[in-house]
Amino acid sequence: MTPAQLAAIHAASFTQPRPWSADEFVALLASERTRLLTSENGFALIQTAGPEAELLTIAVHPNARRTGQGRDLLARALTAAQKAKCEDIFLEVVDDNTPAIALYRDAGFRERAIRKDYYNGANGKKSSALVMHKSL
Numbered sequence: 001m002t003p004a005q006l007a008a009i010h011a012a013s014f015t016q017p018r019p020w021s022a023d024e025f026v027a028l029l030a031s032e033r034t035r036l037l038t039s040e041n042g043f044a045l046i047q048t049a050g051p052e053a054e055l056l057t058i059a060v061h062p063n064a065r066r067t068g069q070g071r072d073l074l075a076r077a078l079t080a081a082q083k084a085k086c087e088d089i090f091l092e093v094v095d096d097n098t099p100a101i102a103l104y105r106d107a108g109f110r111e112r113a114i115r116k117d118y119y120n121g122a123n124g125k126k127s128s129a130l131v132m133h134k135s136l
């Protein structure tokens with residue numbers, strides 16, 4: 001999947017946090033600490049730092065949701081983090097993102113903290129972030 005395709009799926013999936021540009025994906029993928037998992041219509045990106053991994057983002061194109069791609073991408077991201085010898089994985093999610101929170105809870109993630117008014121929306125509206133964790 002090209003950086004432009006990643007950016008297109010990201011733009012179709014996010015307003016908050018804001019979509020990432022193709023150039024931002026190029027910069028992220030240049031790091032040896034990031035790993036990209038792709039499916040037909042989606043992708044997940046993790047970053048490792050010693051024994052900790054972070055799910056930076058996961059997105060499936062709106063036309064292809066609820067077909068199991070998100071679950072499969074997340075499972076493969078967890079395997080990639082384990083292979084990188086990570087012991088814990090964290091993520092941040094907007095606290096009203098019901099589909100993503102359901103996916104993460106189903107995969108064994110649990111809420112660790114709430115960051116109040118963490119995200120700044122385009123319209124000035126602030127949203128809180130849930131920090132979720134899973135032991136690997």
Ligand SMILES: CC(C)(COP(=O)(O)OP(=O)(O)OC[C@H]1O[C@@H](n2cnc3c(N)ncnc32)[C@H](O)[C@@H]1OP(=O)(O)O)[C@@H](O)C(=O)NCCC(=O)NCCS
Nearest residue numbers: 013058059060065066067068069070071093099100102103
């Ligand atoms: C979150 C996301 C990646 C899920 O991808 P998906 O391919 O649709 O997910 P799957 O089909 O694999 O579904 C896996 C599970 O996630 C949960 N889920 C997915 N969509 C859901 C929805 N609309 N409502 C409730 N639960 C949902 C369910 O538990 C589902 O299991 P089930 O189908 O057996 O009920 C997708 O909705 C997306 O790209 N959202 C926009 C980007 C985003 O918010 N990413 C997360 C940011 S932290």
